[in-house]
Amino acid sequence: EPEVTQTPSHQVTQMGQEVILRCVPISNHLYFYWYRQILGQKVEFLVSFYNNEISEKSEIFDDQFSVERPDGSNFTLKIRSTKLEDSAMYFCASRALAGGDNEQFFGPGTRLTVL
């Protein structure tokens, strides 16, 4: 069964450092998303991406964040200068073009710890 994959599973970084979180969406999907979940809190939308550009971003997704699809398979989230409050699980999700129930399928997540 096709699945979304994410690397690394756990990233520890120092405050102020740049991190890149990587995702490989399901191969025939065209819509891509990043969500985050701070420990003990609900899952929150960060950004959606389609046709090589951002479709929508939340208030959380400020100038420190960027996304990129550098090739035909990877979808990355970069945080330029991490803050303590960026510590969270980051989930990538993908969705097929149309039809069905618009389900989004989630990767296993990257646990980001900012020290």
Next chain:
Amino acid sequence: RKEVEQDPGPFNVPEGATVAFNCTYSNSASQSFFWYRQDCRKEPKLLMSVYSSGNEDGRFTAQLNRASQYISLLIRDSKLSDSATYLCVVMDSSYKLIFGSGTRLLVRP
């Protein structure tokens, strides 16, 4: 008002029990509705989509009431493996998912 509101629980039930979760959402323009399941420190996994006509998948039954902006999930014959957090999720008009905070279920032997 929260966009998607759920009772956080926990619901602590014996094996074999029937348990029901409810959820309300605030945006009447929401277009799709789901229940996801999340195990501790894992990703959300789609349990089922929710339709106005109601839908059933084995022991799980979901129902949507658009007029009341209310979503429900019924689990029959609970198993130990059903212990998890159940997330009520709404897709808005721009196709992003809005999550509730989740309802925690504990099924005891």
